[in-house]
Amino acid sequence: MTEVGPVVFVDDEEPLRIAAQQTLELADLDCCCFDRAADALSVLGPDFPGILVSDIRMPGMDGTELLRAVLQKDPEFPVILVTGHGDLELAVAMMREGAYDFIEKPYAPERLVDTVRRALEKRRLTIENRRLRTEVAPLIGTKDDLRGFSPEMETIRSQIRTVASSDADVLIVGDTGTGKGLAAQALHAASKRADRPFVAINCAALPADMIESELFGHEPGAFAGATRARAGKFEHARRGTVFLDEIDSLPLALQAKLLHAVETRSISRLGSHDRIDLDVRFIAASKSDLEAAAANGAFRSDLLYRLNVVTIRMPTLAARRQDIPMLFLTFVAQMAERYQQKVPQVPGAVLDALAARDWPGNARELRNAAERYVLGLPDMSDSAKPVAGTLTERVAEHERALIAASLAANAGRLKDTYEALGISRKALYEKMQRYGLDRESFTDPEV
Helix, strand or coil: CCCCCCEEEECCCHHHHHHHHHHHHHCCCCEEEECCHHHHHCCCCCCCCCEEEEECCCCCCCHHHHHHHHHHHCCCCCEEEEECHHHHHHHHHHHHCCCCEEEECCCCHHHHHHHHHHHHHHHHHHHHHHHHHHHHHHHCCCCHHHCCCCHHHHHHHHHHHHHHCCCCCEEEECCCCCCHHHHHHHHHHCCCCCCCCEEEEEHHHCCCCCHHHHHHEECCCCCCCCCCCEECHHHHCCCCEEEEECHHHCCHHHHHHHHHHHHHCEECCECCCCCEECCCEEEEEECCCHHHHHHCCCCCHHHHHHHCCEEEECCCHHHHHHHHHHHHHHHHHHHHHHCCCCCCCCCHHHHHHHHHCCCCCHHHHHHHHHHHHHHCCCCHHHHCCCCCCCHHHHHHHHHHHHHHHHHHHCCCCHHHHHHHHCCCHHHHHHHHHHHCCCHHHHCCCCC
16 A cells, blocks of 8 residues: 555545645645545555545545445544535535544635544544554453563563472462462463362451361361361362462461471361371462561461562552553453443543553452443542643533533433534534534433
């Protein structure tokens, strides 16, 4: 394809082509002009990074046919139609078919430049969104929290690959939702024990009076209600991996018994003195600082030193912001599949805003936000935050909110909406285009 653009301008009248090219180039926008629609169509397609501006009335293929042909190649391609006074109704009809916007002749140069800039920004976001979706596609259904192209996640994956080949015990530390459990599963899956059991134990969820029995098992009569022998979780994991999540919640008395099991690789069931050898690998995880807990006596230092032969520190989402857009799109695709819905488009501006947030709940919180997005629910975590940005941005956001509220109040009826707002029909169309508002979103299906 010949390198053109990013603005393709089509008009059969040479003076108009020259004027448009001069206007756009003075605004530092590259423009390539064509006098026939068919010639322009040959250079446009899904990979074209620019936009199309076309007159409607032209010999041969006219602007409406060009619009349909371009949208058949790429339904998201921004097409701006240039109309005469008598073509206004036709232009509105073409917007329903997918045109980005229209400009009436004669138009001010600033009107052309402003509309083109907005269309180019939309195209940029669409291309970026597609790139992210392409990167995300192979990751759907995988251990998403460990995915990402940031240096931090490359380091984690490198550590896992290096440590997995050994039988060294591992301590994984990190905030809630950073993927400690997934890192443990990845370690097991990459190890020589991959075909043996992976037994995950949430130490915080075990009943206090049953912890010892759950871990070590018991013999008949070991305590009231113990009518038959029962193997504990450690025995079930023999030749595999034991993952002790939230290990900092274990009582000190149990920490001593766990230390013995880790040191000797053996246990005894409750009510028995017989030794049972264990061939297991221990992986522990904690969201708290175990060194500080050991210093103040809340955690056994000797157990800590046995478990942290290797320590893997999971980064927060705030520490790897560049991964947030990809992860969010992954979660959106998964949630859409769960709810059997079409995967919604996520504008680049939304992805940018997501990447700017701190996400104290990390991937777990991000996944919840993706679920709300798919369900069309507002993100309540943002609603109480003060509006940021320049005065222009704040005014624009306020204007968008007012128009959306009026559309909702009038069930998407445009005439009632522009009359209620005291603006013209054309002004409402333009503002809805600018702010990405679709009347169908406000139409009551029961009406």
